[in-house]
Amino acid sequence: xxxxxxxxxxxxxxxxxxxxxxxxxxxxxxxxxxxxxxxxxxxxxxxxxxxxxxxxxxxxxxxxxxxxxxxxxxxxxxxxxxxxxxxxxxxxxxxxxxxxxxxxxxxxxxxxxxxxxxxxxxxxxxxxxxxxxxxxxxxxxxxxxxxxxxxxxxxxxxxxxxxxxxxxxxxxxxxxxxx
Amino acid sequence: xxxxxxxxxxxxxxxxxxxxxxxxxxxxxxxxxxxxxxxxxxxxxxxxxxxxxxxxxxxxxxxxxxxxxxxxxxxxxxxxxxxxxxxxxxxxxxxxxxxxxxxxxxxxxxxxxxxxxxxxxxxxxxxxxxxxxxxxxxxxxxxxxxxxxxxxxxxxxxxxxxxxxxxxxxxxxxxxxxxxxxxxxxxxxxxxxxxxxxxxxxxxxxxxxxxxxxxxxxxxxxxxxxxxxxxxxxxxxxxxxxxxxxxxxxxxxxxxxxxxxxxxxxxxxxxxxxxxxxxxxxxxxxxxxxxxxxxxxxxxxxxxxxxxxxxxxxxxxxxxxxxxxxxxxxxxxxxxxxxxxxxxxxxxxxxxxxxxxxxxxxxxxxxxxxxxxxxxxxxxxxxxxxxxxxxxxxxxxxxxxxxxxxxxxxxxxxxxxxxxxxxxxxxxxxxxxxxxxxxxxxxxxxxxxxxxxxxxxxxxxxxxxxxxxxxxxxxxxxxxxxxxxxxxxxxxxxxxxxxxxxxxxxxxxxxxxxxxxxxxxxxxxxxxxxxxxxxxxxxxxxxxxxxxxxxxxxxxxxxxxxxxxxxxxxxxxxxxxxx
Numbered sequence: 001x002x003x004x005x006x007x008x009x010x011x012x013x014x015x016x017x018x019x020x021x022x023x024x025x026x027x028x029x030x031x032x033x034x035x036x037x038x039x040x041x042x043x044x045x046x047x048x049x050x051x052x053x054x055x056x057x058x059x060x061x062x063x064x065x066x067x068x069x070x071x072x073x074x075x076x077x078x079x080x081x082x083x084x085x086x087x088x089x090x091x092x093x094x095x096x097x098x099x100x101x102x103x104x105x106x107x108x109x110x111x112x113x114x115x116x117x118x119x120x121x122x123x124x125x126x127x128x129x130x131x132x133x134x135x136x137x138x139x140x141x142x143x144x145x146x147x148x149x150x151x152x153x154x155x156x157x158x159x160x161x162x163x164x165x166x167x168x169x170x171x172x173x174x175x176x177x178x179x
Numbered sequence: 180x181x182x183x184x185x186x187x188x189x190x191x192x193x194x195x196x197x198x199x200x201x202x203x204x205x206x207x208x209x210x211x212x213x214x215x216x217x218x219x220x221x222x223x224x225x226x227x228x229x230x231x232x233x234x235x236x237x238x239x240x241x242x243x244x245x246x247x248x249x250x251x252x253x254x255x256x257x258x259x260x261x262x263x264x265x266x267x268x269x270x271x272x273x274x275x276x277x278x279x280x281x282x283x284x285x286x287x288x289x290x291x292x293x294x295x296x297x298x299x300x301x302x303x304x305x306x307x308x309x310x311x312x313x314x315x316x317x318x319x320x321x322x323x324x325x326x327x328x329x330x331x332x333x334x335x336x337x338x339x340x341x342x343x344x345x346x347x348x349x350x351x352x353x354x355x356x357x358x359x360x361x362x363x364x365x366x367x368x369x370x371x372x373x374x375x376x377x378x379x380x381x382x383x384x385x386x387x388x389x390x391x392x393x394x395x396x397x398x399x400x401x402x403x404x405x406x407x408x409x410x411x412x413x414x415x416x417x418x419x420x421x422x423x424x425x426x427x428x429x430x431x432x433x434x435x436x437x438x439x440x441x442x443x444x445x446x447x448x449x450x451x452x453x454x455x456x457x458x459x460x461x462x463x464x465x466x467x468x469x470x471x472x473x474x475x476x477x478x479x480x481x482x483x484x485x486x487x488x489x490x491x492x493x494x495x496x497x498x499x500x501x502x503x504x505x506x507x508x509x510x511x512x513x514x515x516x517x518x519x520x521x522x523x524x525x526x527x528x529x530x531x532x533x534x535x536x537x538x539x540x541x542x543x544x545x546x547x548x549x550x551x552x553x554x555x556x557x558x559x560x561x562x563x564x565x566x567x568x569x570x571x572x573x574x575x576x577x578x579x580x581x582x583x584x585x586x587x588x589x590x591x592x593x594x595x596x597x598x599x600x601x602x603x604x605x606x607x608x609x610x611x612x613x614x615x616x617x618x619x620x621x622x623x624x625x626x627x628x629x630x631x632x633x634x635x636x637x638x639x640x641x642x643x644x645x646x647x648x649x650x651x652x653x654x655x656x657x658x659x660x661x662x663x664x665x666x667x668x669x670x671x672x673x674x675x676x677x678x679x680x681x682x683x684x685x686x687x688x689x690x691x692x693x694x695x696x697x698x699x700x701x702x703x704x705x706x707x708x709x710x711x712x713x714x715x716x717x718x719x720x721x722x723x724x725x726x727x728x729x730x731x732x733x734x735x736x737x738x739x740x741x742x743x744x745x746x747x748x749x750x751x752x753x754x755x756x757x758x
Contacts (some may be wrong), residue, residue, distance in 0.1 A: 078485025
């Protein structure tokens with residue numbers, strides 16, 4: 001998955017003290033358990049900040065007795081992780097089968113045509129990051145559906161899709177810790 | 180109100196103490212339903228939250244302030260079409276189920292002014308003109324074992340679960356049954372793996388018990404990464420203790436020291452509620468050393484995935500638990516010989532383990548009497564597409580697709596025409612109108628190229644192009660390939676490329692033969708089970724809709740107008756965008 005973030009995008013810094021605080025809750029009793037906790041730790045950081053930076057990865061590696069290298073291998077394998085910060089707004093675009101048969105491909109197309117972004121990318125103005133969900137958001141009777149910041153928008157047409165994005169951008173930043 | 184206050188939960192050290200707690204939980208449950216107060220229950224799950232369930236819950240709490248009203252939350256019961264669902268139980272009346280409730284309607288609803296939104300009532304007889312809920316076609320065909328308490332109990336309350344029989348089977352397995360007897364019941368039940376493969380759970384447990392290396396582990400596979408299934412998520416969100424009990428019973432039966440539940444990371448609410456269930460069970464001493472004084476120890480860990488479909492494969496899942504990339508390995512050794520940390524590991528699907536409580540309590544023969552001879556029991560099934568009453572149902576094996584589509588799920592919405600039904604997620608092909616009278620079980624659909632799989636069906640209408648749909652399904656497999664073995668990681672992109680050629684009007688008839696040949700390579704040479712079935716949806720589409728493939732290639736048209744043939748879009752942007 002390629003991720004292009006424009007230099008003008010809001011580069012959110014990760015508060016490393018907060019990362020250390022998160023890590024202090026992980027108390028492996030042995031080496032095996034430490035390895036089992038790597039993914040959980042990364043998930044918590046990814047959820048809190050929207051991405052995992054190299055510095056954060058190093059803290060995790062040190063705490064759990066592994067290397068930043070291995071952590072990078074995990075971050076790039078599992079689709080939920082990001083190694084670049086998100087834009088001001090974050091969208092999960094459900095591309096499960098229900099959404100596909102209801103026309104989610106048109107929304108993916110619209111993102112490419114109008115906003116110039118593909119899966120994992122951020123718009124040039126740093127406003128919107130999209131992640132295309134290959135699984136399912138589980139709200140199939142309202143397909144096609146997206147989760148934009150904290151809100152769901154269902155039964156979308158291309159028009160209502162654009163409207164939702166414009167409204168979110170007009171309303172301003174969704175907060176530092178994009179959920 | 181005090182009648183429904185949480186009970187004090189302390190570590191229990193004997194069977195008698197546990198049974199005393201269950202009595203208290205039952206008394207609390209009875210008091211909840213038989214008092215002079217009104218009970219308002221809101222279905223809160225990930226699907227209903229998307230429709231404003233939390234606002235409805237807040238509105239109920241606001242309206243209840245200072246009133247003799249108890250507001251509680253439960254998981255969603257599967258009836259997605261009636262979300263947000265609110266149940267109201269007034270003193271002396273049966274529970275009334277309201278569907279599609281909006282937050283602003285709550286005052287009216289509680290004042291009894293919103294009877295138009297009442298869908299049904301509890302029990303066998305109509306009440307004030309509202310028919311029994313169980314006579315609604317969506318519920319009429321259901322036989323709820325796994326889902327019995329989903330939408331009934333508060334998933335974050337172990338007291339609710341205990342009152343409804345949670346851990347009663349665990350108690351039996353700890354004190355009354357030998358591991359051999361426990362496994363014999365599971366074998367007698369003919370419980371087959373609900374994750375898709377249909378492997379008998381009893382056989383797996385037996386090999387796990389016989390494995391000599393120690394320690395042993397049990398893993399519950401709650402990954403569910405397919406783009407069309409949400410059943411396991413709903414069990415987690417509605418009745419987590421049922422899953423936990425199944426895993427703990429498996430641990431005792433195979434002699435495992437530790438149980439795991441591996442939950443997909445996309446399911447935050449499921450993870451949260453399941454963790455709460457584990458915490459409560461630990462607090463009561465149902466997990467830990469010397470459980471209830473039985474002399475048996477069992478440990479438990481929750482692990483979460485990171486959004487990789489491949490981690491639903493057994494060995495990949497175990498690598499993911501061990502903190503590395505989830506990439507399958509060659510077998511043998513099977514995971515029941517060498518699994519997590521190279522130790523014997525029994526892996527079962529969530530739904531499989533969720534059936535265990537009732538099998539132990541009612542006997543394997545009882546379970547085997549439900550469903551069909553070769554596919555015993557019930558199956559959770561989900562559907563997607565333009566249907567009227569969509570949702571998750573639990574039906575006996577052997578029900579026909581027609582009954583499911585036309586009655587349970589209410590038929591096509593107005594303006595949409597049935598074209599086909601995709602079965603087996605991304606691992607099998609579609610079926611057409613004339614196949615709908617086939618029974619649904621593990622074996623009846625396979626000769627047509629279909630599959631029960633994990634029970635996820637997708638109904639598509641005549642606006643969906645078979646070629647484009649095949650590309651979507653193949654592109655999914657391409658994206659989710661773990662890249663370990665070449666046939667899958669190179670073969671699936673090749674298939675997508677050929678399909679794109681056809682979609683853009685540059686295909687030739689020889690491409691169809693090329694698809695067959697490439698698919699054969701992928702099927703025969705891929706390392707893991709997921710790779711070996713990756714081309715199945717495409718082959719199924721070609722088998723069921725050959726005329727559409729020909730129309731693209733020979734006539735240069737897309738019959739539904741979906742594909743870019745004839746449009747001005749450039750190949751590069753569309754192909755890239757549709758990923």
